[in-house]
Amino acid sequence: MTRRLSVPFFKLQIAGNGFVLADLASLPPDARPSGDALHEATRLMCGYRFGIGASGAVFLGEGGELRAFSRKGEPERAAEDALLCAARFAFDSGRVQKRAILFKTPYGERTVEVLGAHEFRISCGSPFSLLGGQVITPLSGGDTEIIEHEGIATAFTALHIAEDILVAFPQSMGSLDYRSLKNLAARAFPKRRVTPVIARCITRDTLVARVEPRFPSTVCAAACGTLVASVRTGTADRDALVLFDFGTLTAQPDAVLERDRDQSRRLAASWDAESNELYVTGSGGYVFEGKFDLSLT
16 A cells, blocks of 8 residues: 655755755654654655755654654664754754763664753764774874875875764865865775775864765765874874865865855864864754655555
8 A cells, every 4th residue: 555645854964975864753743754654755855856865864753852864765874964953953853961972783773962052062973994903093003095196195194983084185176176185095995995095284283174075974974084193193183173175175174164165065074082082073954855756565
């Protein structure tokens, strides 16, 4: 039997990574997709041709219940990018009464700290080396490699923080384009899904990163990876603002900040040396809202 539903949604983004968020608790019980229907609903809603277009979907239920899916309808462990967008909606909808938001997922509970009106912090765990699998600490050594690309030396750091990340610091912004870095990442790690990041250090507490968000935890992982790689090369402190520039990284920080009017295109990353824990602070931003018609069997 086919069910026809009209589901209200919000599209939110954080540093360019977009999510469809549906508040199921606001719908009548008989109008809520559940179980396998959520997989199909996500696939239809996140499609770029006939859907809304997003990296994933988040469904909020009663009592902090949260289900997250990739755009293909695969269950996700409530990735950090999606959680920061969900935190923004939970705060704005009056569900937050304390200094922390507790989300209940099928994989366990996740906590997002409330630092301000639209300022939320989440833990991303500890970094690991992709080359050897060892835990990386601020005092570790030996993770940065210098690779010559088209006659120009470029520093690379391969690590895992929620996702596999390859961070590159070209000496010249014109010496390595994003497509070339993707090809290098694919050749270096042929059996892994590695997210390339091109980074630039402006000051010891201001970094610029370019990444193509494809997965539900891309930008939080990229921000942490950029910070870790910068600390490892001695060019940044353990607390830094990461600005996301989707051009060529030649724009000045003031120009990037000018475009970030709702502060959703930047993330603050910090690395706690005592616990070896990485944290990201940021907020999702609203893109638009509407209703999506679903036909589910």
